[in-house]
Amino acid sequence: MxxxxxxxxxxxxxxxxxxxxxxxxxxxxxxxxxxxxxxxxxxxxxxxxxxxxxxxxxxxxxxxxxxxxxxxxxxxxxxxxxxxxxxxxxxxxxxxxxxxxxxxxxxxxxxxxxxxxxxxxxxxxxxxxxxxxTRLLFYNKKLFAQAGLDAPKTWDDIRDDAALLKQRGVTCPFALPLGPEEPQAEATMWMLSGGGGLIDDSGSYEIDSAENVRTFDWLKTNLVDKGLVGPVAPGRLDRQKAFDAFTDGKVGMLNGHPTLMQEAERKGVSVGMVPLPGTDGPSEGSLGxxxxxxxxxxxxxxxxxxxxxxxxxxxxxxxxxxxxxxxxxxxxxxxxxxxxxxxxxxxxxxxxxxxxxxIYPYGKTSWARSSESFKRNIGKAVEPNGSPEDVLGKIARDSAAAEHTK
Known part of the structure; x- marks a missing residue:
């Protein structure tokens, strides 16, 4: 238009x-x-x-x-x-x-x-x-109340809550959109909550840091491999599809932004919002x-x-x-x-x-190409035979190459 x-x-x-x-x-x-x-x-x-x-x-x-x-x-x-x-x-x-x-x-x-x-x-x-x-963790208050659950504060809470929601028949206990629409956002939120991120203190990419690899190892082992992320594989799930499922009452938890709040409430979904859970408690930072x-x-x-x-x-x-x-x-x-x-x-x-x-590293002319590598690759990190270390390494190499190409 x-x-x-x-x-x-x-x-x-x-x-x-x-x-x-x-x-x-x-x-x-x-x-x-x-x-x-x-x-x-x-x-x-x-x-x-x-x-x-x-x-x-x-x-x-x-x-x-x-x-x-x-x-x-x-x-x-x-x-x-x-x-x-x-x-x-x-x-x-x-x-x-x-x-x-x-x-x-x-x-x-x-x-x-x-x-x-x-x-x-x-x-x-x-x-x-x-x-x-910016982003917060959204959860469906009705589904949580029916399961007797409190808002999650840690990764372990997410895993345990998702397991109970699955037992109670929730279609998608946790939505993990790593499809090609905007997976760099979902990936960055998890990296930050795991103590990592996109950029180190010197301004260089740290996409394949030990912290980020551990984060995706945890995601794969504790959510994806246990079947807690719904019927659509993360690498094929776009953000908007995940949001639509949440506003239809089919998702227990997902990471969301303010616009989702209005749409969910318009459809009658009672929304809870908390800071992104981390390994030991709520994360101090989020994605902007x-x-x-x-x-x-x-x-x-x-x-x-x-x-x-x-x-x-x-x-x-x-x-x-x-x-x-x-x-x-x-x-x-x-x-x-x-x-x-x-x-x-x-x-x-x-x-x-x-x-x-x-905030995303908008000041890097390489960021657009780094984002494209996320879109092509990050979903593979949590596939059944995927290797988070290899996939994050690939994205890191693509980002470094873009950084040095003018």
Missing amino acids: TATLSACGNTGNGSGDVTLRLVAADYGNGPANSSEKYWDRLVKGFEASHPGIDVDVSIYSWKDIDREVAAMVKKGQAPDIAQIDAYADYAEAGKLYRADEMLSIRTQANFLPSLAEAGSLDRTQYGLPFVAS VADWIMGFKQNGHRVPLGKFFDYLFTDKNVIDFADEYDLLPVTDSASAAMESDARFKPLWKFLAALPNSQ
């Missing part, structure tokens, strides 16, 4: 002295909640308070937007602003303005520190975090994910870009978008406002988890 909106009749050749072209992703799942509505309101407000600057917005589906922006840039027709899921390749190619070239000091300083760092290449911020998400917005240099619109971004990142605009899609704000002030407003109580646990979350 592609939609173009022009506030107040602006077609991109309107009365303004400058027209900014903005390309953004659609977070909705249909016309009723398309992101077009958010941008229409925002652009009308911006243009009313900034005469002389028009904004022309095109909305693309997530399936198409990265390809569309790449094609625009390749043709020498880069948009002024792109809201997509990666910035590093464009920053490394010298196509983006630095954050400090566009934003006021107040706006730049207001980003959550972990997200500002994740938006940086070689210690310089180019990617502006647009919206964020962000989408990005950035300013391209090509048209030389540095000053009007700064005015637009300063407007975009006001608390009202940040909270309006996060609220619409059950996502998390990216600024300190908007986060504080949501944490003090009872309307957003369902998101408080996610807000609390975000500051200590490990």
Whole structure:
């Protein structure tokens, strides 16, 4: 789906002295909640308070937007602003303005520190975090109550609870989506809860660390080999399919993000949410994910870009978008406002988890290729004859090769 909106009749050749072209992703799942509505309101407000600057917005589906922006840039027709899921390749190619070239000091300083760092290449911020998400363990309260279970706190709790749920006829005691949709998220959550992760303290990949190998050995032995992960093999189970099964009441536990909460409750599934269980207790950190917005240099619109971004990142605009899609704000002030407003109580646990979350290494131009290796390989680690050590080693080698290929 592609939609173009022009506030107040602006077609991109309107009365303004400058027209900014903005390309953004659609977070909705249909016309009723398309992101077009958010941008229409925002652009009308911006243009009313900034005469002389028009904004022309095109909305693309997530399936198409990265390809569309790449094609625009390749043709020498880069948009002024792109809201997509990666910035590093464009920053490394010298196509983006630095954050400090566009934003006021107040706006730049207001980003959550972990997200500002994740938006940086070689210690310089180019990617502006647009919206964020983090993960918690979701469990079906009804199924747990029927089985007399409390919320899990450790891996052993997950294993034991899943075994009891299976005995009581639950179709999928624990959903483990390691299919090609987004397995790097599921894998990273488990790595973090096992004391490992994607990146070490020096910023190098540690995908095949001893901690990560132990984590996947445990998953294979204690959940997969015991038949506790449902009728679909993890390597063939995509995240959305797992989420759909959870909202249908067929899954006991899975790792989820805020948007799943709304859909489950809409379908009448009572949801419990706790920090990711670890080996000895709840994990201190979680996985953090962000989408990005950035300013391209090509048209030389540095000053009007700064005015637009300063407007975009006001608390009202940040909270309006996060609220619409059950996502998390990216600024300190908007986060504080949501944490003090009872309307957003369902998101408080996610807000609390975000500051200590490990964010994907977005600043690495190799991350896209590392993610692809996860998608191709990680499900094999828990197959009947799979070797976690060999599979993680393969992904680590692919990631290292991508790191050294420019």
